Amino acid sequence: MENVKTREPQQKRSIEKKNRIIETGFRLMCENGYQKTTTADIAKAAGVSTGIIYSYFKDKRDIFIYGLEAYAKHMLLPIYDRITPDLDVYSALNAIIDSLIEGHKVFQHAHKEIEALTMTDEVIAGIMFETELQITKQLELLLAQAGFDATDLPEKTHIMYNLVESLCHELTFHQHEGLNDAKMRQIVTDTIIFLLGKPVIS
Amino acid sequence: MENVKTREPQQKRSIEKKNRIIETGFRLMCENGYQKTTTADIAKAAGVSTGIIYSYFKDKRDIFIYGLEAYAKHMLLPIYDRITPDLDVYSALNAIIDSLIEGHKVFQHAHKEIEALTMTDEVIAGIMFETELQITKQLELLLAQAGFDATDLPEKTHIMYNLVESLCHELTFHQHEGLNDAKMRQIVTDTIIFLLGKPVIS
Amino acid sequence: MENVKTREPQQKRSIEKKNRIIETGFRLMCENGYQKTTTADIAKAAGVSTGIIYSYFKDKRDIFIYGLEAYAKHMLLPIYDRITPDLDVYSALNAIIDSLIEGHKVFQHAHKEIEALTMTDEVIAGIMFETELQITKQLELLLAQAGFDATDLPEKTHIMYNLVESLCHELTFHQHEGLNDAKMRQIVTDTIIFLLGKPVIS
Amino acid sequence: MENVKTREPQQKRSIEKKNRIIETGFRLMCENGYQKTTTADIAKAAGVSTGIIYSYFKDKRDIFIYGLEAYAKHMLLPIYDRITPDLDVYSALNAIIDSLIEGHKVFQHAHKEIEALTMTDEVIAGIMFETELQITKQLELLLAQAGFDATDLPEKTHIMYNLVESLCHELTFHQHEGLNDAKMRQIVTDTIIFLLGKPVIS
DNA sequence: CATGAATGAGAGTTCATTCAT
DNA sequence: TATGAATGAACTCTCATTCAT
Helix, strand or coil: CCCCCCCCCCCHHHHHHHHHHHHHHHHHHHHHCCCCCCHHHHHHHHCCCHHHHHHHCCCHHHHHHHHHHHHHHHHHHHHHHHCCCCCCHHHHHHHHHHHHHHHHHHHCCHHHHHHHHHHHCHHHHHHHHHHHHHHHHHHHHHHHHCCECCCCHHHHHHHHHHHHHHHHHHHHHCCCCCCCHHHHHHHHHHHHHHHHCCECCC | CCCCCCCCCCCHHHHHHHHHHHHHHHHHHHHHCCCCCCHHHHHHHHCCCHHHHHHHCCCHHHHHHHHHHHHHHHHHHHHHHHCCCCCCHHHHHHHHHHHHHHHHHHHCCHHHHHHHHHHHCHHHHHHHHHHHHHHHHHHHHHHHHCCECCCCHHHHHHHHHHHHHHHHHHHHHCCCCCCCHHHHHHHHHHHHHHHHCCECCC | CCCCCCCCCCCHHHHHHHHHHHHHHHHHHHHHCCCCCCHHHHHHHHCCCHHHHHHHCCCHHHHHHHHHHHHHHHHHHHHHHHCCCCCCHHHHHHHHHHHHHHHHHHHCCHHHHHHHHHHHCHHHHHHHHHHHHHHHHHHHHHHHHCCECCCCHHHHHHHHHHHHHHHHHHHHHCCCCCCCHHHHHHHHHHHHHHHHCCECCC | CCCCCCCCCCCHHHHHHHHHHHHHHHHHHHHHCCCCCCHHHHHHHHCCCHHHHHHHCCCHHHHHHHHHHHHHHHHHHHHHHHCCCCCCHHHHHHHHHHHHHHHHHHHCCHHHHHHHHHHHCHHHHHHHHHHHHHHHHHHHHHHHHCCECCCCHHHHHHHHHHHHHHHHHHHHHCCCCCCCHHHHHHHHHHHHHHHHCCECCC
């Protein structure tokens, strides 16, 4: 039996409204912090009343969860989409980096707030964990298929993922003056290629 | 322009009390989240009254700032201490990694909460930025002195710092099953050495 | 001075709908408490929209008032109906008790909630007062006509009414284990006959 | 392990304050209804801030429970106190009636609101049930010891209790005009004596 | 006539901060 | 200095009522 209090909007306008609340709410929470964002803030920014929020969402946290899932999808989908069988591993790698950078740009400050909530909220932690797992599994698969040595692949993949994550963060926020974007990206891809070693076959 | 309300404790016992509040408070905030930690929790855990906290600190955030500064010092000091002129660059590198891992272990979950607060609090952001700057500058200096090619050194250093950061995080929390600690560390140091390239003057 | 907002339904279907709202709403309010019953609950249970309720009723309280009046009628009517001139006083008494027990069974928990609302709502208090008055007056009349001594009749009638009320309550809810229904009823009727004393004439 | 959020006041002033909140809160809830009484109302009437209420009580309902327990104690204690071995059964009966009337006078409107909450709150229902049980058991014991016929004693006691309850209610609130207090009381005691029958051992 | 999405005032509760002792 | 009781603004969430369709 479904939740009886919140309802799934059927009308087009309602769906748009629900999405507007998710987008606005998640953005505010990520920009200003989960706790500092009040339901009144979200309602005002989304142009709705506070009451309607509780027609679509169980509670404030529910908005964040929905936003987080959209965020995860936004990060994952392009990866699946861009990796086609005819792509060589280097192009695929670049496609993945592009995807993640784009995801960061769209969701701005999301990452830090999510990481913090990960500590105290198991559901949120679970979603993030699963997302990261999907991405790294995808990377491992890609590399294994391309014939790269599978030795220490999980460890290498994890490190590569973190390298790309950090790169995305810097390229998105430019917190450190004097760093050259192109150079950063070049170094990261070089490093990943170094980590990959040479393909075993050929 | 001194703060008139809070005072700098002169007595030995008072100093101990202030430090106890900082340590306990910062730990609780990092473990359970800044917002979820109440001043009452801190007072109880530190064995003091809620009132006395406001003799030593301007507000709750002030406790966090003090804790953060201690944390930063804790991360930085060992780096300075362990890098002696007679050390070769590889040993120095390992010493730095050891220092940062240790720092992570001591301050546990601190990082995530700090990162989140960085977004909305400029002072906190400033402290973290300065700390990272100090570490990377130290690394750059170390490497330059050791005769490594200074080309793209800021970019490389930044990437190395992130590599080590991620490593520390994984070694401390072991969030991802199936990853081998020793291998991870080996790969990271290998990667750093790869990034360093060869010293210009052989 | 007619209410301009709500209207008196003319169509047969509308009348049925209004009655369904009254029945369902009053039942829910009595079972779960007035405050705990929401207009959404009533609408859902009655199979109508929340909006339509405000076409038939001024507000939520109005539904209760209507239900209460129906309840009062339900308690009173059988008393009038069952007391025919040819009935002796003892049979009439039993008929009244039967009527009240039946009323209780139909409206279940109504009494307690009504009593509580009586305190704060003068209209509700008035309806209940009037109902009780009708019943006791009816009793007084019945007894006077049957030739019983009219000394202290109002006081006696009031006490008899309460006796029957309590009896009905216990017979309906059986809250106290170990009490025998038949014995209770027997004792109550015996007590009433004791209270009545002997008819003056004959 | 005790509740960690609410504390048991140790200081005399604190105990007084807690009691003031209970008295004021319970009175307001009984006079105006549980739902209509807000925590702000209680705080204002008790001359405290809303916050302090939650130092002494888990929630609003907790205040009511405390008040209810005090009410029950107030009803029961005088019964135990006034029934001494040397008292004949008629004097004891009068003592009980006096006790209950007094209880009603002190707690005013309490009864109705309590009855209503009994429906939806098991804890409240339990307290009331236990109180009534204590009183009826006391009555049964008293009568059995006095040598009255124990036939149908539980049923008779229950009816007597209700008789007294109704009497108290009327004597306290005088809702029905034209009824004479003294006569009412006389009739009730007469009825009880009738119910008692004659002591078995002459 | 009917719908049910939308409103927004107001509820209970929390907690950083203050202050009488 | 130190206490912890007290404050009250601000939070999340509810629901009787309204209104666009």
